[in-house]
């Protein structure tokens with residue numbers, strides 16, 4: 001498992017006064033490839049948004065079906081209307097495709113040149129001009145390595161500040177210099193995207209003259225997390241499951257009091273429970289050895305799912321209750337393996353409790369959906 | 384004067400049945416009394432149906448209320 005993981009962040013602002021952004025980004029992760037499709041609809045507002053959405057949707061659904069890029073591009077360019085006066089297509093298209101072996105393909109059709117940020121240097125992602133179905137595109141392939149970062153921006157970023165703070169706009173060299181000077185390969189994709197977009201917005205003096213989009217793809221080692229929740233059906237399996245948990249790569253989390261007791265017994269390490277109620281709704285967290293987190297089960301998991309639905313708030317939150325800590329660890333992981341015990345939990349058989357806490361499977365299904373929506377790879381193994 | 388060890392269960396069931404009120408009642412004791420109590424949290428005492436539960440000097444007490452825990456403390460510290 002030394003495949004690299006593409007961490008992807010998208011940051012966008014709309015043209016001042018427009019509610020909808022005319023740039024569209026579509027990210028698709030499958031076993032076979034990760035593809036990012038970016039489109040900038042001509043103009044702004046609803047019309048641009050519709051055109052860009054159309055472009056990205058068509059492209060990404062074709063790519064998902066393994067249609068080669070050489071066929072995707074002409075399909076799109078032939079489908080897209082062309083502006084009668086300006087003789088240019090109504091939207092641009094940029095495709096970044098990453099294979100599991102880290103081979104990256106970049107295709108640009110009327111879009112700004114893609115940045116490659118490698119070892120502190122920023123260079124154009126190497127492409128060559130090609131003619132596909134009568135359309136001039138640029139295409140390039142490059143094998144990426146750990147720490148390599150690809151940045152794609154829409155026109156709005158290139159033109160930031162034009163005629164205002166910057167006579168000719170921020171432009172490609174300006175953005176490239178900013179990346180090299182103020183971003184580091186150790187930054188998260190998100191930090192880099194937000195930094196560049198922040199500068200862009202600054203050059204526009206907070207009044208963007210165009211929709212602006214920054215997409216950052218960073219290749220790094222995958223972050224794994226194993227979550228053990230609920231006692232195994234059969235006590236004889238306790239030891240084996242705890243071994244699985246401890247043997248897994250990455251972070252280790254326990255959600256559930258009885259589960260914590262099992263781990264404590266098997267490892268011969270005490271559970272110490274925090275008495276602090278950081279949030280009256282969430283039972284306090286506990287500690288076992290150097291496990292990354294030990295929380296209560298179903299209430300905390302349910303609340304953590306809620307927290308995962310608002311990532312911005314989660315990122316900004318300084319709360320240290322079990323649900324927030326759990327949601328953050330899950331959010332930071334790329335791959336999550338859940339070991340779910342199937343023993344009937346006596347705690348959940350109390351007839352006075354709301355029905356939903358009886359449905360552990362339901363909670364885990366919701367958790368899985370929330371995580372998959374965030375692009376995580378999740379496995380659930382019932383033990 | 385010996386100390387009294389009280390372990391309050393903070394598991395799912397006990398939490399829902401009001402374990403926090405038990406903790407609060409103990410935490411809010413006057414300092415001279417509070418200092419004689421070794422208060423800890425534990426996970427599931429396996430008596431979930433009769434929560435909230437606490438273990439006082441090794442003995443599990445079920446269906447406790449803040450009033451009851453205070454009485455138990457009075458009796459044991461007397």
Ligand code: FES
Nearest residue numbers: 392394397428431
């Ligand atoms: S949750 Fe308190 S005894 Fe089970």
